[in-house]
Amino acid sequence: MFDTMMRLFHMGSPPTVPKGKTTVRFGMLGAARIGPAGLILPARSHAEAVVVAVASRDTAKVTAYAKKHRIPRTYDGTNCYESLLKDPEVDAVYIALPNGLHHSWALRALNHGKHVLVEKPMANTAEECRELISLAESKGLVLLEAIHYTFHPALQRFKEIVASGELGAIKRVKAEFAVPSIISGLFFLKDDVRFDFSLGGGVMMDMGVYSLSAIRYVTSNNPVKVGEATAIGHAGDPPNIDKSMNAHLVLPSSVSGDLYVDFSMPGWGPFGMIPRALKTAIIVELEEGTVELSNFPLPHIFNTITIRPKVGKKRTESVYRFKDGRGEEWWTTYRYQLEAFIDRVQGRSPQTWPSSDEPAIQMEWVDEIYRAAGMPRRPNSVPIAPSN
Structure with missing residues (x-):
């Protein structure tokens, strides 16, 4: 019971470690409920990961979300996702939008030269998955479906x-x-x-x-x-x-x-x-x-x-x-998953x-x-x- 309580404490309040020069800078498409567990908290304890931006069409929601989770930049309004993808200080995106939007925005992110960590399922159909996989391989980018367990x-x-x-x-x-x-x-x-x-x-x-x-x-x-x-x-x-x-x-x-x-x-x-x-x-x-x-x-x-x-x-x-x-x-x-994703982006096994x-x-x-x-x-x- 004590071990479980300590694990839960550290999961909710992981140590924030200094970031290095090769840190992978993440932008989040969607101010989603899964965001803190899926990326924000794991990134705090990784020396090569940081969340720098979040996008949501709802201005009030994304402003409150960024403030709560200490994310420095926000994008809102109709073109918020596209604006984030054009941000030169974003290296990778985490897509936590509804299933039916995964393929379209992962496709757009890859075409903007961003690595992609996308919530499961990667897309609505096998054909759409293969299109994303082929595009990522042709561009030398990392694409990962978040089957985190x-x-x-x-x-x-x-x-x-x-x-x-x-x-x-x-x-x-x-x-x-x-x-x-x-x-x-x-x-x-x-x-x-x-x-x-x-x-x-x-x-x-x-x-x-x-x-x-x-x-x-x-x-x-x-x-x-x-x-x-x-x-x-x-x-x-x-x-x-x-x-x-x-x-x-x-x-x-x-x-x-x-x-x-x-x-x-x-x-x-x-x-x-x-x-x-x-x-x-x-x-x-x-x-x-x-x-x-x-x-x-x-x-x-x-x-x-x-x-x-x-x-x-x-x-x-x-x-x-x-x-x-x-x-x-x-x-x-999610922290183990992030470790693997960053290793892949950085050219490690x-x-x-x-x-x-x-x-x-x-x-x-x-x-x-x-x-x-x-x-x-x-x-x-x-x-x-x-x-x-």
Whole structure:
């Protein structure tokens, strides 16, 4: 409990370290709620990262946001994003806009010569992802989709145990990420963009990206097919927006993968009055036992890897830094991700880095799950006017 409290303290108030001459200067497109956790706080403790600008169409919002988070420059109004991209003192951009705007503004940022860290999913379609990947490669720029949990040592240790052969071959993987209805209001606004089909909304495009990538990550495989999928529609747009999704995936060697995500799990008991617990686990069944990781989306807050062999004693591990000493106990998944991003920008080899086609492959399987559930794939991203 003490260790958890200390980690939480340092996460919320990380040390501010001096910045060097080669510091990567970030601009933020969107004064988003994820911004502090996703970039602002991690950058404070990195000697080569600093947030110098933020853009939002809402003048009052961006002014208050910049003041609160000590960001020196703001851009507001209709052309605020373009103005930030033209700033010669911005080297990289962090895009935390609605899903349907990721592709257009990442494309524009790359064409302005900026490195791009974009929130997941990178774009609404696999084709759009490939366009961005190709453009970044042609310009020698760094492009990263923020599947942040894969940079944390707990996930890598979990995968190492599964792949070690200690408990034999994988038979089944289950990844769950679901929020009970009693607390969903704390995470999702009533008019949340996650419920807007035109902006790439839906639970599969949000929490589902984590559960799907977790199955692919821990097995080091892509599905062969989606066996079946069942969605429950959101009240505001039930034909198009999924508020929960169950999917059964068939992977190579007859390995099965089960995915469950839910924006708002109903309670149980009389009238659903008894709330359910938050679901955030990956469970891998192997020939000789199981391995489970608790809290895989945010393992920096707490995590437990539980190894249950069919023969022998159960054991547990909690992992917050790498065996070679890299990282700190209090580093978040986003801080580890920033470390890798800066390494890549500076020409160093990151501790880990995804394959360039990872975001496109991910979106192909998101589309397949929607197809199997009888729902449309998300529309192409919202286009923006040509630059002046």
